[in-house]
Amino acid sequence: MDTAHRSFPILVALFVLLFGVTSSQPYEEFLQCLEFHDSNITSIVYTRANSSFSSLLESSIRNPRFDTSATPKPLLIFTPRQISHIQSAIRCSRAHRIQIRVRSGGHDYEGLSYSTNHNSSFLILDLISFRNISIDLAQQTAWIQPAVTTGELYYRIAEKSSTLAFPSGICPTVGLGGQISGGGWGTLLRKYGLAADNVLDTRVIDAEGRILDRASMGEDMFWAIRGGGGNTFGIVIAWKIKLVPVPASVTACTVTRTLEQNATEIVHRWQYVVDKLSNDVFFMVVLNRVVNPIQANATTIQASFNSLYLGSIEGLILMMEAKFPDLGLRRENCVEMSWAKSILYFAGFPLNSPLESLLDRTISATGSAKFKGKSDYVKEPIPISGFEGIWEKLKEVGVQTGGLILASYGGKMSEIPESSIPFPHRAGNIYQVEEVAFWVEDGVEAADGYLNWLRGLYEYMTPYVSKNPREAYANYRDLDIGRNGGGGEGDYRRARSWGSSYYKNNFDRLVRVKTAVDPANFFRNEQSIPPLSSWR
Numbered sequence: 001m002d003t004a005h006r007s008f009p010i011l012v013a014l015f016v017l018l019f020g021v022t023s024s025q026p027y028e029e030f031l032q033c034l035e036f037h038d039s040n041i042t043s044i045v046y047t048r049a050n051s052s053f054s055s056l057l058e059s060s061i062r063n064p065r066f067d068t069s070a071t072p073k074p075l076l077i078f079t080p081r082q083i084s085h086i087q088s089a090i091r092c093s094r095a096h097r098i099q100i101r102v103r104s105g106g107h108d109y110e111g112l113s114y115s116t117n118h119n120s121s122f123l124i125l126d127l128i129s130f131r132n133i134s135i136d137l138a139q140q141t142a143w144i145q146p147a148v149t150t151g152e153l154y155y156r157i158a159e160k161s162s163t164l165a166f167p168s169g170i171c172p173t174v175g176l177g178g179q180i181s182g183g184g185w186g187t188l189l190r191k192y193g194l195a196a197d198n199v200l201d202t203r204v205i206d207a208e209g210r211i212l213d214r215a216s217m218g219e220d221m222f223w224a225i226r227g228g229g230g231n232t233f234g235i236v237i238a239w240k241i242k243l244v245p246v247p248a249s250v251t252a253c254t255v256t257r258t259l260e261q262n263a264t265e266i267v268h269r270w271q272y273v274v275d276k277l278s279n280d281v282f283f284m285v286v287l288n289r290v291v292n293p294i295q296a297n298a299t300t301i302q303a304s305f306n307s308l309y310l311g312s313i314e315g316l317i318l319m320m321e322a323k324f325p326d327l328g329l330r331r332e333n334c335v336e337m338s339w340a341k342s343i344l345y346f347a348g349f350p351l352n353s354p355l356e357s358l359l360d361r362t363i364s365a366t367g368s369a370k371f372k373g374k375s376d377y378v379k380e381p382i383p384i385s386g387f388e389g390i391w392e393k394l395k396e397v398g399v400q401t402g403g404l405i406l407a408s409y410g411g412k413m414s415e416i417p418e419s420s421i422p423f424p425h426r427a428g429n430i431y432q433v434e435e436v437a438f439w440v441e442d443g444v445e446a447a448d449g450y451l452n453w454l455r456g457l458y459e460y461m462t463p464y465v466s467k468n469p470r471e472a473y474a475n476y477r478d479l480d481i482g483r484n485g486g487g488g489e490g491d492y493r494r495a496r497s498w499g500s501s502y503y504k505n506n507f508d509r510l511v512r513v514k515t516a517v518d519p520a521n522f523f524r525n526e527q528s529i530p531p532l533s534s535w536r
């Protein structure tokens, strides 16, 4: 921060605050306003002139696709250390019409927590200092701050108890500020539902800068923030979550099958059993193109069946022999471990990795690869011919640069009503699909090639997935399915196209809540819920 900002006289700041005098830099008035609220605050504001600006910006960019010279950059990054700093930032950015992008873990698929798709001035409110976890073993609850990652939470729970867990996502570096705001599924979803299903209370700062909890915000807003999308209703500064019981030892297994090993028939069959298995079993299948293990210089399609069972190896094998013998699950495919360790297993860490790996925020699940994801829900099994077409699509891209991830539904997910929280994808879904492309090449041409491939795969999937609406998972943000207008201004009719994909019939209730709690649409981005006043 340059010294001119720090020494700006309070009286001038007050004048600027009251009369809105313009200055050369669009953010100067904002800075003066901040300083007016707290004279020490500017030491945690980073303008583009600050030598730490770029490293701070990049520190939580989890999709290198949005880390190029062409990506719109914030005017400044603000790293609040206490709640009053966030309140000041809200009040000052309102007064000076600078958009806020809130960042917790930085995993937004379209980079919306640190960038925009339009030319509006914006600042990043980076919550990186809000990482406290407080666990109450007796009550089996915890208070967590938004920049806590799933890995940090799982590690801290495991430190205190080997038989408690939390049903959030698989990747350990994802922030719980964003993840719970959009749902949060992981290996416990068939047993306990989503992370957002297991939130008991919260602390949110609203567009007026007030701190609200469940009682003071009311049940409508409390409903909306549990899955209705981040950066929309307020800034979550803490979640109170319910911890869930797990056995001290669980079983994780991997079986891989290539086309030459009957993968097509096994995946096809998998669809008929997977949502009806005991709630203690979760299955994820990764479909992609790999080097052929039995034929030199050739590639093939591989299906990798990864399962988690809340019990022993013997128990799972007995169940699979009875319900899904086609998989051919054997003891050597499985390992028993703690539930916390099973997260490392699912996230692809080597078996001997220390549990402390869960604490590493810097590792990237995608390495240096740029990516784009899309999502779907499957309600009727895809026929064999459908999978054969998927294999042809996968053959159009390189080894492990594109794929599909299928995650089993059913169990608890089918028992929770669609309107319980904004996330509506419940009974009737056999599994969720994520279509994804990864690439390391730089440049627009390479990116366009992968994006076009992914869009082609998505188009191909149309007859096999949910319809009217074609459902999608809000946390796998996909701007292809629609976006708000320039500047992030919402429009109910326009937003309904992507809004009904993410939220189905819950979309209208989300609009009503937004209209009540943030009618001026202060919290907004390209896919935030619009207030009704924006109807044009």
Ligand code: FDA
Pocket (backbone or CB within 6 Å): 062, 101, 102, 103, 104, 105, 106, 107, 108, 109, 112, 113, 127, 146, 168, 169, 170, 171, 173, 174, 175, 176, 177, 178, 179, 181, 182, 183, 184, 185, 186, 229, 230, 231, 232, 234, 235, 236, 237, 365, 366, 475, 476, 525
């Ligand atoms: P980020 O900080 O980018 O925030 C995402 C959105 O929420 C932005 O709009 C942001 O402004 C807003 N936001 C952030 N903090 C907020 C706060 N405190 N208050 C209000 N709004 C806030 N999902 C899943 O369900 N299961 C999984 O296993 C995975 N795995 C996974 C792996 C990888 C590698 C990636 C990149 C993503 C996932 N996801 C996932 C998706 C993930 O849940 C989703 O991207 C979350 O929104 C990321 O939350 P972050 O806080 O990390 O992101």
